[in-house]
Amino acid sequence: MLRIAVPNKGVLSEPAAAMLAESGYRQRRSTKDLAVYDPESDTEFFYLRPRDIAVYVAAGTLDVGITGRDMLLETAPADGEGPTAVEVMPLGFGRSSFRFASPVESGIDSVEKLAGRRIATAYPVLLQRYLDESGIKAGVVKLDGAVETACRLGVADAVCDVVETGTTLRAAGLRIIGEPVLTSEAVLVRREGSEEIPAVAQLRRRLRGVLVARQxxxxxxxxxxxxxxxxxxxxxxxxxxxxxxxxxxxxxxxxxxxxxxxxxxxxxxxxxxxxxxxxxxxxxxxxx
Ligand SMILES: Nc1ncnc2c1ncn2[C@@H]1O[C@H](COP(=O)(O)OP(=O)(O)OP(=O)(O)O)[C@@H](O)[C@H]1O
Ligand SMILES: O=P(O)(O)OC[C@H]1O[C@H](OP(=O)(O)OP(=O)(O)O)[C@H](O)[C@@H]1O
Ligand SMILES: [Mg+2]
Incomplete structure (x- = not known):
């Protein structure tokens, strides 16, 4: 039996279920359902938080999952920490970028000027990795969400957050700094090094069929x-x-x-x- 993790909430949830339904898999009827079994394809779907999906897939409890590329890189165990999860294919929805922004009046208008400042984010691993690679020493303030408000409330000097349209940033009086740290979209993930079973190959072909039919x-x-x-x-x-x-x-x-x-x-x-x-x-x- 194939076991697949699907986002249960957030912006990825609906389009992920829609793409699976279009691929011919039975999906849950109610958003309260935690799992659903599709007898025709002998596949079980587990509805989990996008933030947790790479953890289950890396552990090998589930064969594959759908999550954001940013979430995968944030939550998959790092090299040397045991098995990890890797991207199999992009799915063409949930596109966003992960980028720095600061209050317009702060004078922080380049990535270099982030040195010595406090940066709020819900993706501390991604941010720290970028800071280390760029040789920038800055404080990381880990928040759960609504990160854009952190500057106004004085817990950070800048933010590093998911941006889609930029509406939330503008509403908070922030402006973008530098190039995106990462561009993201929903991706199919599997355990690193796992051999592809026929059911996963079939899932990939079905998903590709939907992608091509849409494009x-x-x-x-x-x-x-x-x-x-x-x-x-x-x-x-x-x-x-x-x-x-x-x-x-x-x-x-x-x-x-x-x-x-x-x-x-x-x-x-x-x-x-x-x-x-x-x-x-x-x-x-x-x-x-
Ligand atoms: N406009 C958007 N806002 C937020 N996330 C988006 C957007 N577009 C795509 N995404 C992607 O959705 C995923 C985040 O999902 P979600 O918002 O459910 O997580 P979360 O913010 O940690 O959870 P929650 O908002 O329930 O606290 C990321 O992979 C992100 O890149
Ligand atoms: O660029 P935009 O189109 O405005 O979209 C980006 C915003 O949406 C997300 O927030 P979400 O709704 O997930 O709330 P959260 O910050 O509490 O997670 C994200 O964290 C940004 O705040
Ligand atoms: Mg969110």
């Missing part, structure tokens, strides 16, 4: 044969476009996968080139 569309168009080379350069597909003859003499039909974000640009370029009957279809699922 790509199918593009069909008709194209005069003399333009085929240039048209298929615009739509190379993943392995190569499918080209079949049209009944109309001198024309072919082309089908290729295209990145959703490129769709309109590619359609415009194909039209300019002379392609016609350009159709876009969404992909519901795939195995590649």
């Amino acid at each position: 790509y569309v199918l593009l069909d168009y008709d194209c005069p044969n003399e333009l085929l080379a240039r048209a298929t350069e615009l739509t190379p597909g993943l392995e190569g476009p499918t080209v079949s003859p049209l009944q109309t003499e001198g024309w072919s039909a082309v089908r290729a996968m295209v990145r959703q974000s490129d769709t309109n640009r590619v359609m415009d370029e194909l039209w300019e080139l002379g392609a016609r009957a350009i159709l876009v279809t969404s992909i519901h699922a795939c195995r590649l």
Whole structure:
């Protein structure tokens, strides 16, 4: 039986369950359920705090889990502390960055100026590692959340926190300093060195299928044969476009996968080139 850890709360919780449901796994009906068994795939899902997921996976009690990359690096046992957990694949949601910010009026406007200051964070391991690597000596104030308020209340001079839109930082009168310490998104994690069992390989294929179906569309168009080379350069597909003859003499039909974000640009370029009957279809699922 496969055992998977899924975030039970927070911003990763809903999209993680949605992605698993889209991958064909049964998910819990109520947010109060602590675990659910999917008989069809012989898989049990455990709903746990994102902060704890790498701990269970590293210990080998659960085969794989979904958590944030920042959480994984914060909570997985470090080298030399026994088995740890590692990233298997990014899952394309829960994107954020982990970065420094300070009150606008503080005069702390560069990472160097953090030396000798107090920095509040809910990710003390990540922060300390970054400070050590950068040779910056600063105090780390460990908080549980709502870190942005720490400066105003006088327990820190700067913060290092998760930023998505930046709204929370702005509301607290903070401005970003320096480059991101880390860019994060939801990731699938497994125990380091563990051999991949077939059920995990299947899970990965299913998740990849969802990722691709979300990121790509199918593009069909008709194209005069003399333009085929240039048209298929615009739509190379993943392995190569499918080209079949049209009944109309001198024309072919082309089908290729295209990145959703490129769709309109590619359609415009194909039209300019002379392609016609350009159709876009969404992909519901795939195995590649
Ligand atoms: N806008 C966001 N705010 C917070 N976390 C985000 C955001 N976008 C993505 N994430 C990711 O979600 C994870 C944090 O999840 P969550 O907020 O549930 O944890 P937490 O803040 O420790 O818990 P809680 O808020 O319940 O105390 C991190 O991996 C983080 O990178
Ligand atoms: O850049 P933004 O889009 O504003 O999002 C980032 C904010 O959201 C998170 O807080 P969360 O809701 O998890 O509360 P917490 O700080 O108490 O964990 C995070 O810690 C930031 O405070
Ligand atoms: Mg939070």
